[in-house]
Every structure is written in C-alpha cells, then in structure tokens.
Amino acid sequence: MNPPIRVLALHAHPDDLEFQCAGTLALLREAGCHITLATMTPGDCGSAEHDAEAIAEFRRNEARASANLIDADYLCLEFRDLAIFNDDESRRKVTEALRRVRPDLVLTAPPVDYLCDHEMTSLLVRDACFAAPIPNYVTRQWEPAPPLTRIPHLYFVDPIEGIGRDGLPVAVGFHVDISRVFVLKRQMLACHGSQRHWLRKHHGIDEYLESQARWGERRGREIGVTQAEAFRQYLGPAYPRDNLLLELIGQDGSGGAVVPTNSREPRGQGTRGTADQGEA
C-alpha cells in the first residue's frame, strides 16, 4: 500500500488557515491524507492585554486544538508578527520545515494580500518548494532533514475578502465545495477564542465566526453550493501542473463531482530518495 499523501498548509498566523482553507483540509483528511497545519508566527501581536509571549502560548494551543479536530499535526515556525522577511536565513528555515514535514501538496498564503506577513509567507513558501529537493541547498538548521524527492504541488488560498491591493477581485483558479464539512470548519475557527475577543476590540468586528460563514457563502454562490473555498495553483516551470488536490477529493473545481482515478503513480516524499527535480 502506498503511504498516505502528505499535505502541508502553511500560512502566516494562527486562524488564517481556518478562514481560507480549513474545509478543504477536512476533505483531504477524509480522503486519507496526512495533514499538517503550520503557521509562520504564533500570533504574538494578537492581543491588547497579554504580553507577546503569553498570547503566543495561548495561540499555539488554540491552533493545536483546531488541528486536533481534523487529526492533523500543528507546527509553528516561530517567526514573529510583522517580522517575516524574504531573506536568505528565512528561506533556509522554511525549506527545512518542508523537508521535515515532507509534503506532496502545499497550501499557502496568496502572493498579494492586505498584510506584509501574508505576502512574505507566500514568497518564502513558493521558493522553499523549489529549494527543498535541491541537494546542494543546505538549510544550516540543527539535524537537517534530507532533500525532498520532488517539488510539491503548490496552491494559494484566497486573500482576505478575495481582493488585491487595488480593491478589485483577484482571479480564482478553481473552487472546492465544502458545504458538507462547514460545521467542522466553523468549529476549527472557534478554537481561536482569544481572537474573537481581540478582533472585537481592535477592528470593531463582533462576528468572527459570521464573517467566515459569509465569505464561504459568497464563494459558494459562485458555483451554486452553500459553502466553498477558492484556490489558485502555482504553475511555474518545474512545479507539478496536474491538479492533485481536486483529484484527491473527487471534485471538478466548479461544484461538480468526479470519480477519483486509481491510476496515479506512487507518491510520497521518501526520506531516502534523491532529488529528481529542482535543478537551479
């Protein structure tokens, strides 16, 4: 039997994944994938009451509780809020995280979004996917993991409210119908109790969970279902171009179902393989 497909969802802060792709992660888990939820930071600026380390500890625990609901691992890369930069050391650190998790499929932040941390995360993850299979790229981390065997499939989640810097809607590659698992997605977001309180204070938003539901409904209307999430696949040269995500969950990307094929070649980022892609 082939090992399970490994999925890494890596966004900037605790709760970003719950807004943008937790429904799809629940479906991938149902499909038998191994899931890791990861955040670049522990959300250390997300409080007006607690100091940075205290709120960070709260939020790591909230993220872990959310991950537990879909039987996923949780990992924090321990960058700090508003201090994620696309530099040499950061790229090596993110590449090491990929080599340790060994994903076949990666979901990350979109290239354009309202917040610097989101955009830097997107760049770092994109380039770490490329770097991770390259044997001569050393991460300079403690007990480094071996290179990946191939570049993972890479997908960008929606920016907040689906808009770019000009306030206009960004392009959507495909939708995932998450209507059936929306209750679970809502429960995952509800694990982030500190933020329901904090957002009320900082943004005047008294409806943390309702805004999640409204966004999913809007994406859902675009394909005639109750709740949906939208993605774009990164299709740069050397990156895989077949849509593994849709194939795994048996959807056609516009609200319909397809029968998953059984003809897929064995996958899995074996720990002993040699890189077959990623020539720089």
Ligand SMILES: [Zn+2]
């Ligand atoms: Zn964020």
